[in-house]
Structure formats: structure tokens, C-alpha cells
Ligand SMILES: Nc1ncnc2c1ncn2[C@@H]1O[C@H](COP(=O)(O)OP(=O)(O)OP(=O)(O)O)[C@@H](O)[C@H]1O
């Protein structure tokens with residue numbers, strides 16, 4: 361009978377002789393893969409025997425990398441084979457049907473071949489670049505992982521549906537929950553993807569000062585729901601089939617605006633040098649409490665006060681990306697919301713690199729940007745952005761709504777693409793918002809201050825981030841419409857102070873029970 365394997369925390373040993381020297385395997389590790397590319401066969405067998413004893417004592421399974429002969433010699437659970445190693449069929453003939461065979465895959469094609477050949481599990485990766493794995497060709501990121509899981513879940517072959525999966529490559533305590541969470545993104549009209557059975561860890565355990573503690577922590581993290589998902593929308597909300605009636609949707613907007621005023625959430629801006637002052641003033645006008653800080657070190661304390669964070673890449677070259685990474689991790693850890701505004705992300709190579717670093721560092725509850733920025737985040741190859749502005753769209757409304765829905769379901773978050781028409785989606789609910797005024801496109805930082813607004817709204821109403829964002833957008837844009845037609849407004853210069861006033865006045869009217877201005881809301885559902 362086939363051995364049962366619990367893949368939840370899968371440790372891959374490195375190839376140093378430190379493996380058993382004072383290093384202890386944690387009770388949290390469920391599988392150990394002994395990977396040693398340098399020792400001679402006698403040493404391999406001797407080490408594997410000792411490891412096998414320890415694994416048996418702790419209820420973990422031992423697999424041997426590449427070497428079927430060593431696995432047979434020690435009688436352990438099986439082997440793990442890479443794309444360049446022995447083929448699965450030959451390994452199966454040597455090992456027999458009861459033993460476990462795992463295969464490294466980095467594409468759907470390789471996954472299909474391995475499943476057809478009778479592999480028991482797939483090691484999917486490389487997720488992130490690591491010092492031990494410099495072969496960037498096989499770095500597939502979370503999107504590549506998701507594609508393979510989606511493929512397996514939807515393939516008619518029962519071997520694909522039944523195969524176990526772990527992911528590997530650069531997984532550590534700070535990204536493990538994000539990887540697990542974002543790897544599972546059901547798409548409308550398709551079968552659910554396969555769920556990961558576990559994560560494979562190399563240096564985050566083997567390189568830790570205290571491997572046992574590191575393993576225990578990782579084990580807990582893989583089992584616990586991530587803090588940032590505590591308010592996540594249900595995976596398949598009831599509105600899936602029938603979009604919520606817009607009227608019903610808009611009825612919640614005054615409640616959320618009131619909630620922002622009541623809670624007065626701290627709105628933590630790690631924003632660009634251009635918009636500091638106006639962003640702080642917009643935050644005050646909408647009822648939030650701004651703090652402008654580019655220090656990652658104070659992020660955890662701020663997050664604990666119930667803050668929302670916006671990370672705006674506008675002038676990130678001035679401070680470097682590391683404080684953003686520190687802050688993102690702190691907010692993720694506290695389960696507080698983070699908005700990403702990838703300003704000018706497609707404009708230059710350093711910005712594209714910074715975006716990649718940020719996206720790999722943690723989870724963003726909401727990503728907002730103009731069309732070029734959102735296309736860059738999506739990884740659409742033809743993106744060309746000059747500076748931080750987007751220019752008019754050459755895509756249809758349908759195309760744009762599909763883009764936001766695709767990115768939101770890929771990231772399992774909310775995505776807002778701004779412009780003359782805004783597109784908002786959480787992957788299942790997608791809306792257009794045709795509010796705002798051309799003056800917003802003629803002043804600097806309207807997109808950035810919308811990011812500030814949304815961070816505050818999501819902080820106050822994390823129960824439904826899409827709805828919170830919608831409430832913020834409508835207040836922001838309808839106030840702009842009111843300001844633009846005021847008699848004292850002659851152009852973009854006089855528009856800005858009038859708009860700050862109208863943000864404040866619209867909010868005040870809601871607090872006084874007069875939200876008539878919401879009648880100007882122009883929100884429509886999209887079929888994606
Ligand atoms: N022509 C327009 N008509 C109505 N609203 C607009 C128009 N142009 C922009 N807006 C609004 O302005 C806000 C910012 O959107 P925009 O796409 O200009 O952001 P952005 O390019 O990121 O701005 P910035 O880089 O200056 O911060 C959104 O609320 C959007 O709806």
C-alpha cells in the first residue's frame with residue numbers, strides 16, 4: 361500500500377556536512393528531503409541512515425534527492441527527482457509502487473508529464489530567486505505556481521487531480537502565508553485549482569540560528585490563516601452569479617463614510633516627495649488622521665493602532681525600497697491593510713525592479729494605478745510608460761474590465777485602474793465608475809491622494825475592501841465634480857482648494873444625514 365505522507369512542512373537539507381552536527385530536526389517538519397550533491401556514496405548512505413532514524417522517531421518521512429540506490433539502501437519513503445535526473449518510470453520500477461516519487465516542475469507541461477508518469481507529488485518552483493538557486497529561467501513566481509495549480513485542478517486526467525503539490529524556492533517566514541494564500545485563486549467558470557499540500561523550505565530552516573524554532577514557526581504559519589486575510593471576501597461570494605444591485609451597493613456608502621469619521625483611522629503614507637502636503641490635507645478632509653513616514657522601523661507600531669498604509673513608489677529612488685518592504689511585512693503581520701500605488705512602474709528599469717521586489721515581499725490588499733501602471737503590474741509585455749502619467753486609453757471598456765478582474769483574481773485582492781473611467785474589481789465583482797472631473801487629470805497627485813483616501817477607507821472598513829474603496833472613490837470624485845463647477849474655480853489652480861473644501865463638505869453632509877450628492881454616482885457592473 362502507498363505510504364501516507366503529510367507534506368505540510370517539507371525540509372530540504374542543504375549539501376553541507378552541518379546536516380547532523382548539532383542540528384536538530386523539529387517536530388514540526390513532516391518531510392525531510394536529504395539533498396547532498398557532493399558526498400560519496402558511502403557517506404550518503406551513512407548520513408541517510410542516521411537521518412532516517414531521526415525522521416522515524418519524529419514521525420517525518422525521509423526522501424532522498426536524486427539517488428534511488430541510496431533510498432533503497434536505507435529503506436526510506438522514496439526519492440525526489442529533478443528534470444535532469446532519472447526518469448519517473450525507471451525510478452518506479454526500481455522502488456516499487458508503495459514508495460514515494462516526487463518531481464521538480466516549473467511548467468504545466470512538465471507537471472503533466474510527471475503526473476502521467478506516475479509521480480506522487482510535484483515540487484513546484486522556483487518561486488523566488490535564492491542564493492542557492494541562481495538559474496533564473498526556472499523562477500516562476502507565485503503567478504507561475506498558480507498557473508500550474510489551476511492547470512492540475514482543471515485537467516481531466518485523474519492523476520493530475522490527485523497528485524500532491526508542494527512549492528519550493530525562497531520560501532521563508534515572511535512570505536509563506538502570502539504564497540499559500542495567493543496560490544489559490546479560483547477563476548470564474550473553472551474548477552477550483554489544486555490546493556498546495558505543503559511548502560518546501562531550505563535555508564529558512566537549515567540556515568537559521570535555531571532550526572527547531574524556525575521550523576516550529578513555519579509550521580504554525582502554514583497552518584494558520586494569514587492575518588491579512590482575516591477580512592478577505594469569501595472566495596465565491598453569493599453575488600458571483602448575479603452582481604449586487606447597484607442601488608444596494610450605494611446604500612452602504614454613507615455608512616462607510618461615517619465609519620471613517622468615527623474611527624478617524626491613522627492613514628500611514630509612505631508616499632512621494634511631490635504630494636506629501638496635499639495627501640495629508642486630503643486625509644484630514646475625508647476624516648482620517650495622516651502620518652507621513654518613510655521609516656519602516658515605526659511601521660509595526662503604527663499598524664497596531666489600526667492604521668492603513670499606502671506605499672507609493674513615486675519617488676522611491678530617494679529612500680530606497682527597503683523601508684517599504686519592512687513596513688509591508690509589519691502591516692501584513694498585524695493584518696492591517698496595505699495599498700500599493702506603483703507610480704510610474706513601467707517608466708524605467710529601477711521602477712520595474714522596485715515593483716518586483718515589493719510584489720514578492722508581501723501581500724497588498726489593494727493595488728491602484730493608472731492604466732500603464734496596472735498593465736505593468738499584470739506583466740503585460742507591451743507596456744510603455746513615459747513618466748508617471750498614463751494618457752488616454754486605446755482599450756475598450758470590456759478589455760479594461762477584464763484586465764482589472766484578471767489581476768485581482770491573480771493577486772486575490774482588489775484592483776483599481778484609474779483614468780477618465782475607473783475600473784474596480786475583486787476578481788468576482790467588477791465595476792466601472794464614471795465620476796470625477798478632467799481637472800483631476802490636470803493636477804499632480806490626484807492618483808496619489810486617491811491612494812491615501814482608499815488606505816483610510818479600507819482601514820476603517822476592512823470587512824469588504826472593494827466596497828470601502830468604492831465609498832472612498834465616490835466621495836473623492838463627486839467632491840471634485842462639485843468643486844469644478846463652483847463659481848470661484850477658474851482652472852486647476854483654484855480647483856485644488858475648492859476640492860479640499862468639497863471633500864470636507866460632502867463628508868459633513870453625510871454626517872448630517874444628507875447624502876444627496878451620492879445621486880451623482882455613476883457606477884455600473886461589468887461582465888468580465
Ligand atoms: N478626464 C477625467 N475625467 C474624470 N476624472 C478623471 C479624469 N482623469 C483623471 N480622473 C480622476 O483622477 C483620479 C486620478 O486618476 P489618474 O488616472 O489621473 O491618476 P494618476 O495618473 O495616477 O495621477 P497622479 O500620477 O497625478 O497621481 C481618479 O479619481 C480619476 O478618476
Ligand SMILES: Cc1ncsc1CCO
Pocket residue numbers: 632633634635674675703748804805808
Ligand atoms: C510628478 C511626480 N513625479 C514623481 S511622483 C509624482 C507625483 C504624481 O504621481
